[in-house]
Amino acid sequence: MTTLPPLIEMRGISKSFGPVKANEAVDLAVAPGEILGLLGENGAGKTTLMNILFGAYQPDAGEILVNGKPVSIRNSADALAAGIGMVHQHFHLASRLTVMENLLIGIPGKGGRLDRAGALARLDDIARNYGLHLDPDQPVSALSIGEQQRLEIIKALFRRARLLILDEPTAVLAPSEVDGLFSALRAMAAQGLGIIFISHKLNEVRALTHRCVVLRHGRVAGRVDVPAETTALEMAQLMCGHEIVPPERGPSVPGAVVLSLDAVSTGGHGGMPLRAVTLAVREGEIVGIAGVSGNGQRALADVVSGMLKPQSGTMDIAGKRVAAFTPREVQALGLGRIPEDRMTTGLVTNLPLADSMVLPRIGTEAFSARGLLKPGAIVAFAEAQIEAFDIRCPGPMVRAGALSGGNLQKALLARELAFDPKVLIAAQPTRGLDIGAARFVHEKFLALRARRCGIVVVSEDLEELLALSDRIAVMYEGRIVGVLDSADASVSRLGMLMSGAGGSA
Amino acid sequence: MLRLEARQRTPAWLNLTLPLVAIVVTLILCSGLIVLAGAGVADAYGVMFKASLGDSYAITETLVRAAPMIFTGLAVTLAFRAKFWNIGAEGQLLAGAMASCFVGAIPMPGPLAMLLMAIAGAAAGAAVALIPALLRVRLKVDDVVSSLLLNSVVFYILMALIEGPWKDPFSGYPISPPIEDSAGLPVLIEGTRLHLGVLVAVLAAPLVWLLISRTVLGFRIRVTGENPEAARYGGIDVQRVIVIAALLSGALAGLAGVGEVGGVHFQVMSDISPGYGYSGIVIAMLARLNPLGVVPVAIFLAAVMTGAEAMSRATGVPAFLSDVIQGTALLAMLVALLFTAYRIRRSA
Ligand SMILES: Nc1ncnc2c1ncn2[C@@H]1O[C@H](COP(=O)(O)OP(=O)(O)OP(=O)(O)O)[C@@H](O)[C@H]1O
Numbered sequence: 001m002t003t004l005p006p007l008i009e010m011r012g013i014s015k016s017f018g019p020v021k022a023n024e025a026v027d028l029a030v031a032p033g034e035i036l037g038l039l040g041e042n043g044a045g046k047t048t049l050m051n052i053l054f055g056a057y058q059p060d061a062g063e064i065l066v067n068g069k070p071v072s073i074r075n076s077a078d079a080l081a082a083g084i085g086m087v088h089q090h091f092h093l094a095s096r097l098t099v100m101e102n103l104l105i106g107i108p109g110k111g112g113r114l115d116r117a118g119a120l121a122r123l124d125d126i127a128r129n130y131g132l133h134l135d136p137d138q139p140v141s142a143l144s145i146g147e148q149q150r151l152e153i154i155k156a157l158f159r160r161a162r163l164l165i166l167d168e169p170t171a172v173l174a175p176s177e178v179d180g181l182f183s184a185l186r187a188m189a190a191q192g193l194g195i196i197f198i199s200h201k202l203n204e205v206r207a208l209t210h211r212c213v214v215l216r217h218g219r220v221a222g223r224v225d226v227p228a229e230t231t232a233l234e235m236a237q238l239m240c241g242h243e244i245v246p247p248e249r250g251p252s253v254p255g256a257v258v259l260s261l262d263a264v265s266t267g268g269h270g271g272m273p274l275r276a277v278t279l280a281v282r283e284g285e286i287v288g289i290a291g292v293s294g295n296g297q298r299a300l301a302d303v304v305s306g307m308l309k310p311q312s313g314t315m316d317i318a319g320k321r322v323a324a325f326t327p328r329e330v331q332a333l334g335l336g337r338i339p340e341d342r343m344t345t346g347l348v349t350n351l352p353l354a355d356s357m358v359l360p361r362i363g364t365e366a367f368s369a370r371g372l373l374k375p376g377a378i379v380a381f382a383e384a385q386i387e388a389f390d391i392r393c394p395g396p397m398v399r400a401g402a403l404s405g406g407n408l409q410k411a412l413l414a415r416e417l418a419f420d421p422k423v424l425i426a427a428q429p430t431r432g433l434d435i436g437a438a439r440f441v442h443e444k445f446l447a448l449r450a451r452r453c454g455i456v457v458v459s460e461d462l463e464e465l466l467a468l469s470d471r472i473a474v475m476y477e478g479r480i481v482g483v484l485d486s487a488d489a490s491v492s493r494l495g496m497l498m499s500g501a502g503g504s505a
Numbered sequence: 506m507l508r509l510e511a512r513q514r515t516p517a518w519l520n521l522t523l524p525l526v527a528i529v530v531t532l533i534l535c536s537g538l539i540v541l542a543g544a545g546v547a548d549a550y551g552v553m554f555k556a557s558l559g560d561s562y563a564i565t566e567t568l569v570r571a572a573p574m575i576f577t578g579l580a581v582t583l584a585f586r587a588k589f590w591n592i593g594a595e596g597q598l599l600a601g602a603m604a605s606c607f608v609g610a611i612p613m614p615g616p617l618a619m620l621l622m623a624i625a626g627a628a629a630g631a632a633v634a635l636i637p638a639l640l641r642v643r644l645k646v647d648d649v650v651s652s653l654l655l656n657s658v659v660f661y662i663l664m665a666l667i668e669g670p671w672k673d674p675f676s677g678y679p680i681s682p683p684i685e686d687s688a689g690l691p692v693l694i695e696g697t698r699l700h701l702g703v704l705v706a707v708l709a710a711p712l713v714w715l716l717i718s719r720t721v722l723g724f725r726i727r728v729t730g731e732n733p734e735a736a737r738y739g740g741i742d743v744q745r746v747i748v749i750a751a752l753l754s755g756a757l758a759g760l761a762g763v764g765e766v767g768g769v770h771f772q773v774m775s776d777i778s779p780g781y782g783y784s785g786i787v788i789a790m791l792a793r794l795n796p797l798g799v800v801p802v803a804i805f806l807a808a809v810m811t812g813a814e815a816m817s818r819a820t821g822v823p824a825f826l827s828d829v830i831q832g833t834a835l836l837a838m839l840v841a842l843l844f845t846a847y848r849i850r851r852s853a
């Protein structure tokens with residue numbers, strides 16, 4: 001493989017955002033048929049580097065070569081013309097259009113008309129070669145997240161990309177979908193395509209990639225030549241420059257019940273409704289919610305955070321009956337919430353970070369008095385949290401949307417933890433986070449548990465649940481089909497329950 | 506070939522100079538029309554400038570005309586910040602004018618009359634704005650359409666009133682009876698029409714700025730406008746915030762009508778507003794939804810309007826030019842806004 005000229009090569013790429021050096025003198029090359037892993041902590045500069053390759057940003061220094069020839073890539077059209085396709089962390093699809101229409105956007109047709117027959121044939125080819133199937137007439141709004149991602153990949157292949165960049169593609173996939181993605185990627189590599197794969201899940205990286213480049217603070221910190229023979233711990237050490245110690249989950253004696261749901265059922269609001277869910281969470285314990293995504297976890301999180309009023313059943317927080325089911329009411333009762341969807345329901349990307357950090361408590365006397373804001377207090381609070389949680393950003397007045405995924409999550413965590421919640425509900429709390437940041441989140445949860453908070457963690461990562469939880473409840477088709485003490489739980493037991501083949505627990 | 510390329514950052518100087526550039530481009534483009542109308546460009550703009558800003562009396566006249574546009578500009582700014590698309594400032598202005606005229610015609614001590622006129626006008630404007638707001642939050646009716654259509658409804662109610670039961674019995678014209686003399690807003694400078702309402706309008710701008718940037722309500726309006734989902738999860742009652750923003754917006758537009766009745770016309774007639782409500786949208790956009798920017802932009806457009814009338818008398822260029830300038834300025838600004846996000850690159 002190394003004898004062929006690299007498909008693409010980046011030489012000495014540097015890029016700064018104000019004082020932040022997102023990339024510094026980065027060299028990177030991908031050969032035809034090669035799957036390159038790009039690793040690094042949150043904010044290490046992976047997305048920025050790929051955005052440069054895809055033409056979204058111009059590098060401050062350095063050059064890009066395609067098939068050995070220097071090219072200038074000034075926008076995504078240039079990138080596509082050079083054979084570079086990218087699947088972003090956040091998809092760029094027109095949700096009201098169909099799969100086919102999305103494919104044809106920006107593609108010149110025959111004599112002003114869209115070449116549907118030709119497109120169908122190509123779609124067929126792609127399906128056959130890589131096992132990527134999609135119904136061309138489905139509207140995008142009806143596709144699952146996994147299918148939308150498939151469409152993004154097909155879109156790139158449709159435009160004859162020779163290099164495919166995937167920015168954390170597995171963060172949004174269920175474990176079963178990951179297998180399908182990997183076999184498609186392997187098939188592409190076998191046909192000579194180059195692939196750049198970004199992920200924080202080091203086991204996936206070890207299983208899939210041929211070679212890895214590790215970024216740290218924007219620089220290349222190291223390369224891994226045989227990922228399969230390198231341990232996840234070694235990789236993690238390269239990424240953060242020091243050893244990572246898993247947090248200890250000490251014993252905890254759970255106390256009184258702080259969150260209880262009794263026979264809660266909901267109407268459908270898009271997803272799977274809850275069916276007579278009964279759950280009790282005590283102070284000082286972490287209850288994990290396991291389940292294949294789409295089995296009612298979202299409805300559960302929405303009910304607990306006061307966004308969805310149940311049709312029947314009751315909920316109590318810290319001994320008080322929840323009546324109105326508004327976010328404000330449950331917050332006042334002491335509920336903290338880490339949302340699954342950080343960008344849309346967590347933060348306000350176009351406003352300063354500080355605004356997002358005080359959003360749920362803006363009406364409290366900490367941040368306002370008699371209807372007037374206390375700008376000094378707001379900024380000071382944000383600065384203190386940025387310091388305490390090591391949130392990497394230019395400062396509290398930066399647009400929240402400019403933060404990297406891990407730093408967004410730290411910001412949300414900081415905002416909820418600053419007010420000592422009695423109950424915390426966290427959905428996919430470490431999705432998209434690097435090992436170090438994930439450990440950090442886990443440590444914070446355990447510290448909160450020691451402070452007698454009752455914590456609910458909804459996660460698709462069973463290892464995470466097993467490491468964190470005192471008890472694990474499994475959801476299937478809107479019901480809780482079993483609650484295990486984590487000492488008795490194992491990946492295989494949980495997997496059985498998750499597939500609905502549980503029986504008694 | 507020229508292409509647009511996304512900017513990574515918008516330089517600060519660009520944000521400041523953009524409205525100016527837009528205005529200059531507008532004047533250049535419109536000079537073509539002046540030539541077509543058979544007048545000299547320098548002459549025409551010269552007359553416009555002299556008539557609108559050339560001496561202190563002209564300046565006061567321009568300010569008097571700017572006052573209602575400051576109010577409607579602020580009204581639109583506030584609503585748009587919450588992403589409540591209030592296109593109905595015109596109707597809200599008319600409602601405010603009618604309500605204040607009705608109150609002003611009741612004999613009572615002057616200061617009390619002025620206060621009650623302001624309250625009645627603001628309330629009437631708010632009531633009109635409440636309709637599209639409730640339609641939107643309760644029934645998801647598009648606020649652009651409903652607030653726009655309400656303008657016609659209010660206008661024809663006004664017409665029906667002054668052609669019918671509210672027709673001035675003394676003159677017999679389709680105008681309302683005048684307000685009491687004592688209810689007229691005091692003139693600030695002897696010998697001009699510069700009335701108290703102008704001062705209130707100019708002072709309202711920093712107040713609206715304070716409201717948006719320094720109060721909890723303003724915070725909620727901003728967050729609701731930028732990301733209603735995050736606002737909801739953050740415990741903000743989004744529907745309530747939209748309704749409140751609509752009420753405040755309508756009240757500001759209503760005050761525009763109060764100023765026209767109390768300080769300029771002293772009664773209601775069919776042409777009491779030459780589209781001040783619509784100008785408010787242009788002004789808010791040109792000011793980039795910054796309340797402090799509303800005042801200079803409104804004064805500029807007022808100068809164009811006053812100037813265009815004088816120019817039309819002196820050079821024969823139709824006064825419609827002021828409408829063209831307004832429209833062109835809006836388009837120029839929208840194009841200019843594009844350049845804050847993109848830049849032009851020459852491609853090989
Ligand atoms: N548009 C921008 N403006 C300002 N700073 C930015 C911008 N984009 C990225 N940054 C900063 O550059 C650094 C690198 O960010 P980048 O998104 O490339 O990280 P990443 O490695 O992809 O992280 P993650 O794993 O969390 O996705 C971060 O400190 C980030 O805050």
Ligand SMILES: [Mg+2]
Pocket residue numbers: 046047048089167404405
């Ligand atoms: Mg990234």
